[in-house]
Amino acid sequence: MIPSISSPKIAFAGADHDHRRCVAAALAAATELCARRGVRLTELRRRVLELVWRSHAPQGAYAILETLRRRGRRAAPPTVYRALEFLLAQGLIHRIESASAFVGCTTPGRPHAGHFLICSDCGATAEVDDSRVGSALRDSAAEVGFRVERQTIELSGYCPDCQDESLDGEPSD
Amino acid sequence: MIPSISSPKIAFAGADHDHRRCVAAALAAATELCARRGVRLTELRRRVLELVWRSHAPQGAYAILETLRRRGRRAAPPTVYRALEFLLAQGLIHRIESASAFVGCTTPGRPHAGHFLICSDCGATAEVDDSRVGSALRDSAAEVGFRVERQTIELSGYCPDCQDESLDGEPSD
DNA sequence: GGCGTTATGTTATACTATAACAGTCTTGAG
DNA sequence: CTCAAGACTGTTATAGTATAACATAACGCC
Incomplete structure (x- = not known):
């Protein structure tokens, strides 16, 4: 997989x-x-x-x-x-x-609880709705008896475009 | 399960x-x-x-x-x-x-990328390190070519104690 | 002890967000 | 149509969060 x-x-x-x-x-x-x-x-x-x-x-x-x-x-x-x-x-x-x-x-109308991928370089943000993440979190919370009402999931890092650019990115000073 | x-x-x-x-x-x-x-x-x-x-x-x-x-x-x-x-x-x-x-x-010293369960009532916050969550997120990000550097995962809701109390919690007005 | 480095004090200010009240616009009942 | 109630926006003031910039003090090494 x-x-x-x-x-x-x-x-x-x-x-x-x-x-x-x-x-x-x-x-x-x-x-x-x-x-x-x-x-x-x-x-x-x-x-x-x-x-x-x-x-x-x-x-x-x-x-x-x-x-x-x-x-x-x-x-x-x-x-x-x-x-x-x-x-x-x-x-x-x-x-x-x-x-x-x-x-x-990006998907208004239907209820969703996704997460965000945020590029530290260009700022571009992608909204992702992956059921695996949601269920992993729900399971994890349920095991300690926590009732989830709202989730904030934000991953910072580098988007595909900016990973390429980072090869010649910051000049060494 | x-x-x-x-x-x-x-x-x-x-x-x-x-x-x-x-x-x-x-x-x-x-x-x-x-x-x-x-x-x-x-x-x-x-x-x-x-x-x-x-x-x-x-x-x-x-x-x-x-x-x-x-x-x-x-x-x-x-x-x-x-x-x-x-x-x-x-x-x-x-x-x-x-x-x-x-x-x-709660677990300084070792590198970890956990998540937080935050009670909206009493404010108590638990730090959880569940490998399922981490790997689900990593997989999800990898599929779109995103390189994760830092993660912010915060679930708001009600802790076990405050769920019990909520039975006689807010009086109906 | 002198000296460079690191840590803290101090003042000012930028950035983020909301309270409170006034005025305006919309809408529907009569 | 008119008016009243509610919804929306304008306006002023202020609360809450965070950092820039520079001065001073403490530490640690030689």
Whole structure:
């Protein structure tokens, strides 16, 4: 059961992908989901979601705030945090604890408890939902009588792209 | 393979345990470890470690600072953060990302990549090192070509003690 | 004892997040 | 249509977490 190097499951978006598609898909999914749930994806919330999706690297609340302002929107920290709170509640984004930042959810709609692979170099973050991890954790917790409510699983390291680059990466000084 | 309820592995300290023993053991282990490594467990660092171990619930940096000051030590935030940084580097404590707080390491000395069970009620935190979890994560990451450097795994929920109490816990309003 | 290194003190400030209250917009009942 | 209730956003202030930068003190080696 050695994972073959030639079977790269979808996870990291790759340096070349058309990111506008990611954003468009995320916004479409969010629109549809909010309509179905009868909650309001307001202009502000939509713009914040769009800014979270600006890249696959987690975005800080104040970076989002900064951009909103530059684009002419009156905004203060609560403006952003409230929108983020809504998006979190709807499962449209996730908070990356180890970075105090937020990243778009790649599979909104269905309940999931996945984990994150975060590249220390380029910041790209992949959301993975591997049942083995979940069940290993559940078993482990059950054995000591712990009832799990919420999980935070964040692995830092290097994505495929940045492992390649690290060959000629840091020049020795 | 259903884990029996009657086989509680050591994990949570239990409401009744003699906590002074925990602290004494942790300080002794730290002293020994630092001596072996030729690094200095100074008075300040020792006191900060002791305060992290004040309870099995993660302690915030500013709570530690507060206590240091009340006990007559001149201290400012960097005082505490530098000590914490040292203790982290030596593997004597861990940072709980989801709480922005620090907890003593129960098995310092050997390299380990465990995970944490954190009670949302009493705050008690157990450090667990389950090879199934580690290997599940490693496999999962390897399949997408990700090289893991550091892992943050924090499960929030209810410890055995607080599950019992929750029967008469929150009164319905 | 002098000297380089490591540790701590001190001041200021950056970054992250929320409380509290005011004003505005939306929506549905009548 | 109008108005009232609730939802959303604006605004100000402040709490909580963390680090930069520089000064001073302690340690350990020669």
